[in-house]
Amino acid sequence: MNTIRNLFPEDIEELRHLLQTVYRAIYLYQHDRSARLEASMRAAIQSCMPFLERFKPHIPAYKQRYIELLKQPDRMAPYDLIICFDRAIYELHTRLKSGEIANRLPWSKELRDLLNERQEPAPESTEGDDAADTERVDFLTSGVGASRGEAAGVARVILDSVALAKVQPGDILVTPMTDPSFLEVADRIAGLITDRGGLVCHAAILAREFRLPCIVGCRNATQVIPDGEPIMMDTTAGIVTRIAK
Incomplete structure (x- = not known):
């Protein structure tokens, strides 16, 4: 049975790292919308595609369209790409919250927790705050x-x-x-x-x-x-x- 529970732990860690990289790339691009940071963001999003493709068959067809759109990133403006990627992750998360149905899907608790995360850059120093x-x-x-x-x-x-x-x-x-x-x-x-x-x-x-x-x-x-x-x-x-x- 092809479930996340049967995958090697390194696979979960790889996905964790990729999601962290993507959300950090989005964060950096939104603060300095340069061509270099846009290219970095696009590359980071594409690095997650193999995992999204793996999960796609297990979600309703109408929710799969966000993953399908991500296959053609060059046709998408940065705004559309950001919204589409975040929506794709959101759809996986909401499907996992669907109670009894979610228990029959190939997601372990570890992966549910991972998809629910929003990795953050290191917090800035707050020394001197009033x-x-x-x-x-x-x-x-x-x-x-x-x-x-x-x-x-x-x-x-x-x-x-x-x-x-x-x-x-x-x-x-x-x-x-x-x-x-x-x-x-x-x-x-x-x-x-x-x-x-x-x-x-x-x-x-x-x-x-x-x-x-x-x-x-x-x-x-x-x-x-x-x-x-x-x-x-x-x-x-x-x-x-x-x-x-």
Whole structure:
């Protein structure tokens, strides 16, 4: 039986390294969109194709199209390539979360954990940060600034993608983590804040493509930021504050 459980451990480690390399290449390209870094990103994505091809037969046909598109990377603009690759990994992950069905697929717990990861570059030094920021009376939460900029607007706390219809132009979306349905409101919001994730999570990658200020990994943003509250987000400091009324 051809299952990941029967593969050599080196295969899992190879895939782990490849995914880490791809997401780091995407991260670097999004911060300096040079031809050299674009070529490096494209090569990294192609290095994952043998693994994606191996998994493709085990997912529904309509989800396989993202892997198929990646076979023709030269026809894709960098934006399309980034979105398509991240969506392909997302589709594998969501299939693995499908409960009883997932238990019959050739994915071990180790691979499920691996596909759920977002490998991050080494964190930058935070020496000299002003800890007093977290003591301000208007302070709400803090996290990692994943896409640069500042934004002010009404917080729209969304716990379920079905509720995205509530998002109005200029709102700041506050959510546990984004999924592909986020694209419906990406051109409508002023900023993005998430409970989970790191510098190369789904939310961070898409925020950089849409030039949206983004703070990820706040842990408690959806709990401490009231829906409808006017807020300010500063991605340089990684903090979210209340706007005095």
